[in-house]
Amino acid sequence: DTAVSQTPKYLVTQMGNDKSIKCEQNLGHDTMYWYKQDSKKFLKIMFSYNNKELIINETVPNRFSPKSPDKAHLNLHINSLELGDSAVYFCASSRDVSNQPQHFGDGTRLSIL
């Protein structure tokens, strides 16, 4: 019973392609996040949604487009993939936007050839 689940776990694709990563949480949380972890292990917030509304949008290329169809899902679509997009992408959720722990998914390792 994974609390925050992401699919796929691995994604290997060519430069220029478009791909999506899906995330679902069964914790009943209101807030969801996307993080990028680069090859040096640095974790950086990309987006956050609260009750399906975008509340954090960091300096991310507009090739990245998040979508939250409902509170339990937050997907990430990436257009025109570039070599620099290679990273591990983590989805996370928290009960709400206050000082609550964030629970991470297992990550999606994206490799661009």
Added chain:
Amino acid sequence: GENVEQHPSTLSVQEGDSAVIKCTYSDSASNYFPWYKQELGKRPQLIIDIRSNVGEKKDQRIAVTLNKTAKHFSLHITETQPEDSAVYFCAARTGFQKLVFGTGTRLLVSP
């Protein structure tokens, strides 16, 4: 914006020793400070957190201290075990509702 610095970047200890990881933050409005442990190839997992109205918090072998005046907080692990080996991240939650992570500390506990 918020900047979180974390030291050391690597830490090697013998089993049974204590380990201390330190972080400083820049935004005085930050009010929540979690610590995450990430094992190789796994997700970050919360191990302990502290809020700005508390100076210290303990959970078995793990403790976190917070000095709001100096804007730094530390993770203390006592009686380290080989299974404590991992990368540890500190983070600070800013007034803009986002978590800013430190650069990580690779802890290696040798038997």
